Amino acid sequence: MSEGEMVMATFVLVPGAFHGAWWFEPLARRLVAEGHDARAAELTGVGERVHLSSGTVNLDTHIQDVVNVIEYADLTDVVLVAHSYGGMVITGAADRLADSGRVRALVYLDAFVPQDGDSVWTLSPQVWRDRYVAGVGADGFSMAPPPFLTEPRVTSQPLATMLQSIALTGASDKIEHRHYVYMSAYEGTPFTQFRDRLSAEPSWTVHSLPFGHNVMSQCPDEIHALLLDVAIRVTTG
Known part of the structure; x- marks a missing residue:
């Protein structure tokens, strides 16, 4: 696509558990350099805001x-993007904002897609539940990051973010552009359930990429290209 044909879009990027906005910052900077509005969201009690962690x-x-x-x-005409746990967050945000028309597209990158009453806890296999509980620190409310997350900037995360059930009205079903990106090389993935469910729903577009769960290190170019494609669909359709 030539510079004159470039579609300008607004992206809000929501990281997964134990990660801060820093995880999406390279992608956000790349999108901004191309003329888009892109910002990575900071979540309370995690990453850059870990100092605000509490039992509430x-x-x-x-x-x-x-x-x-x-x-x-x-912001308007937002492409709301999430990775992993962040899917819970953008689902709730989209539900609250759907009637405002501010969100035009949802993109789930190997992420949870809850229905009303679901939580990360209820949607996770027992092996992951055990990891959540095993990681609760001495304060009684913070989960330590799993040992396989070796990046030095990962932090603890409040356990209640995993346990709380989401309350949804169904308003986000009004959002026309909804994409699920499944990472087929993620061994032991808990996300096959969402790929299978959403593949049967005509209102969703399901993609599959041959990479693992850490999409920002394993396939940043593919994710970048996919987001630009979604932006084009939002603008033209």
Whole structure:
């Protein structure tokens, strides 16, 4: 696509558990350099805001974090993107914002796609539940990052974000552009359930990429290209 044909879009990027906005920053900077508006969301009690962690931080807190990013920056026509746990967050944010028309597209990168009443806990296999509980620190409310997350910037995360059930009205079903990106090389993935469910729904577009779960290190170019394609679909359709 030539420079004159470039579609300008607004992206809000929501990281997964134990990660801060820093995880999506390289992608955000790349999109901004191309002329897009792109910002990585900071979630309370995690990453850059780990100092705000407490027993009261839950899924609703993170949903409000993302809603505030969009409303206080007065963003419109947003492509809302999430990785892993972040899928819980953008689902809740989209539900709250759907009637405002601010969100035009949802992109789930190997992420949870809950229905009303679901939580990360109820959607996760027992092996992951055991890891969540095993990681609760001495304060009683913070999960330590799993040992396989070796990046030095990962932090603890409030356990309540995993345990709280999401309350949905179904309003986000009004959002026309909804994409699920399944990473087929993620061994032991808990996300096959979402690929299978959404593949049967005509209102969703399901993609499959032959990479593992850490998409920003394993396939950043493919994710970048996919987001630009979604932006084109939003603008032209």
